[in-house]
Amino acid sequence: MYLTVSKQQYWLETYGDKEATPVVFLHGFTGSYKTWKETIEMFGGTHWCIAIDLPGHGKSQIDRPIRMETFCDHLAQLLDELAIDKAHFVGYSMGGRTVLSFAMLHPERVRSLTLESASPGLESIEEQMARQTKDEALAEEMETQGMAWFVNYWEKIALFSSQQQLTTVEKRRIKEERLSQTASGLAASLRGMGTGVQPSWWDKLATLTMPVSLIVGEWDKKFVMIAYEMKKHCQPANLHIVSEAGHAIHVEQTEKFATMVKDFITRMEE
DSSP: OEEEETTEEEEEEEESOTTSOEEEEEOOTTOOGGGGHHHHHTTTTSSEEEEEOOTTBTTBOOOSOOOHHHHHHHHHHHHHHTTOSOEEEEEETHHHHHHHHHHHHOGGGEEEEEEESOOOOOSSHHHHHHHHHHHHHHHHHHHHHOHHHHHHHHTTSGGGGGGGGSOHHHHHHHHHHHHTSOHHHHHHHHHHHSTTTSOOOGGGGGGOOSOEEEEEETTOHHHHHHHHHHHHHSTTOEEEEETTOOSOHHHHSHHHHHHHHHHHHHHHHO
16 A cells, blocks of 8 residues: 655555554565565564565655655654554665664664664765765666666676575566666665665664664675674674575575564564
8 A cells, every 4th residue: 555754655565463563574675565475474464564665666666866864754654654653673685774774763663673684884984985976877877778787787796696596486576576666766766775875873883772683694795794793883683694595585595584583573572
């Protein structure tokens, strides 16, 4: 269903009993609410699960940049529309950066954080500027060449090399989800919520008071290193390295991931 906040329409899907404890899921770049379908099914109806299409993705087709801080304010308003005071949050990659940002800006709304293959942003101004330049070049190329070119390029980057081991059906589903996006939407997402333009939260990790679970795949060496560094700054966080998985653990090891997330949330409630 669509909900409108601050004159922007966002698409979300809800599953389970709305009287149960809410869990909000945010996907990664080029994804949509559909990426969480199998994970949510494994919750078995014990929670009220809400999957939201991020700006410029899926059915939330916004073709102008919305900054990370602005979307976090919109997310708080979406919770208000759903009569949700506090929720557990699960975010993958860009969605992980987003739920972490939300926890920094609206900590009173967060019961717990599950961060899958996520980062707190970039530490230095130099790194941020370099990433902004790189993302702008990619956004312009995407707008010029179109989605077929972009998806062909994106699925070959090293970050997703482990997905070559997925079944033909799974790879086709991921490709179709990527191709269903628009160049204008993804370009706006890079410009508004890319790693280079979002706030860096490295020096604020120690201020988090809610339970945090960091989940990374053993083959995703870059994000394993990031997760270790995050745990140093956020001592109460739990770190889980999932065997035989790369960046998208919820796709590559769905049952392991879903069990881990559900167990963590259940423990927090107890």
